[in-house]
Amino acid sequence: MTVPLLQVAGVAKRFGRVVTARDVSFEVSAGEALGLVGPNGAGKTTLLDIVAGTRRADAGSVVLDGQDLTRLGAAARADLGVARSYQVPRPFAGLTVYENVLVGASFAGRRHGGDTRDRAWHALEVTGLAGAADTPSGSLRLLDRKRLEVARALATGPRLLLLDEIAGGLTERELPQVVGLVRRLRDDGVAVVWIEHVLHALLDVVDRLLCLAAGEVIAQGDPHEVIRSPEVVEVYLGSTVDSVPGESA
Ligand SMILES: Nc1ncnc2c1ncn2[C@@H]1O[C@H](COP(=O)(O)OP(=O)(O)OP(=O)(O)O)[C@@H](O)[C@H]1O
Ligand SMILES: [Mg+2]
Numbered sequence: 001m002t003v004p005l006l007q008v009a010g011v012a013k014r015f016g017r018v019v020t021a022r023d024v025s026f027e028v029s030a031g032e033a034l035g036l037v038g039p040n041g042a043g044k045t046t047l048l049d050i051v052a053g054t055r056r057a058d059a060g061s062v063v064l065d066g067q068d069l070t071r072l073g074a075a076a077r078a079d080l081g082v083a084r085s086y087q088v089p090r091p092f093a094g095l096t097v098y099e100n101v102l103v104g105a106s107f108a109g110r111r112h113g114g115d116t117r118d119r120a121w122h123a124l125e126v127t128g129l130a131g132a133a134d135t136p137s138g139s140l141r142l143l144d145r146k147r148l149e150v151a152r153a154l155a156t157g158p159r160l161l162l163l164d165e166i167a168g169g170l171t172e173r174e175l176p177q178v179v180g181l182v183r184r185l186r187d188d189g190v191a192v193v194w195i196e197h198v199l200h201a202l203l204d205v206v207d208r209l210l211c212l213a214a215g216e217v218i219a220q221g222d223p224h225e226v227i228r229s230p231e232v233v234e235v236y237l238g239s240t241v242d243s244v245p246g247e248s249a
Contacts, residue, residue, distance in 0.1 A: 005191045011060030019215040020046040033192040035206035043215040052084045053077040081159030085149035093138030104152035123155040167198040
């Protein structure tokens with residue numbers, strides 16, 4: 001059996017009286033995509049922050065490829081191959097698309113030999129942004145801002161990619177492009193954790209699904225089993241379960 005690339009064990013986190021993680025454990029292998037769902041405020045983004053190292057957990061551990069990251073900061077984790085996108089895209093608006101991605105590529109480059117500019121261009125090509133390389137990022141439409149978030153993360157040459165709601169706000173015509181991109185990265189051997197409320201897009205690509213509610217894992221495993229489980233229907237899906245494509249009666 002292969003050892004999972006990412007092992008998160010017993011993570012706990014609270015902000016005052018708000019518990020955002022209670023004994024959260026999950027694993028992701030290279031070439032595997034895990035979907036992360038749950039109601040607003042469930043603790044999904046906070047969990048991503050804890051894996052990326054931008055927030056410290058109160059308890060628990062984060063291990064990448066057998067190496068304990070728990071006490072490392074975000075920059076050290078990025079160097080080891082952890083990359084993330086942000087729920088609210090925040091490019092350097094005054095820089096062009098290429099320049100933004102180059103910034104990503106120049107961080108966390110130490111694991112790679114190779115030319116930083118080549119990695120930046122590769123990330124632009126993979127995300128379909130090469131044609132917009134010289135566009136000021138401040139003037140991008142939403143789909144391209146989302147792609148830029150992914151491109152910036154990709155330019156660091158990640159082994160683990162953490163995506164926070166990259167499909168929200170996109171049109172039905174745009175969604176397949178984002179889904180295709182995630183599938184391609186996963187198939188290239190990247191381990192992906194994708195938080196997403198656009199369930200049908202998520203279910204198009206993820207291998208496993210984890211549902212978080214009030215900081216607790218209420219179900220994880222086969223995506224279609226998870227979304228059918230009574231706990232998940234009750235706290236997250238409610239009556240919308242019938243609207244999930246392929247899940248309707
Ligand atoms: N810095 C903070 N200080 C205090 N409370 C916080 C802080 N960050 C997050 N929280 C609280 O922690 C809880 C979890 O927030 P989080 O952003 O992780 O949720 P989420 O699952 O990503 O939600 P959404 O689907 O709306 O993005 C929320 O109740 C939020 O208000
Ligand atoms: Mg969030």
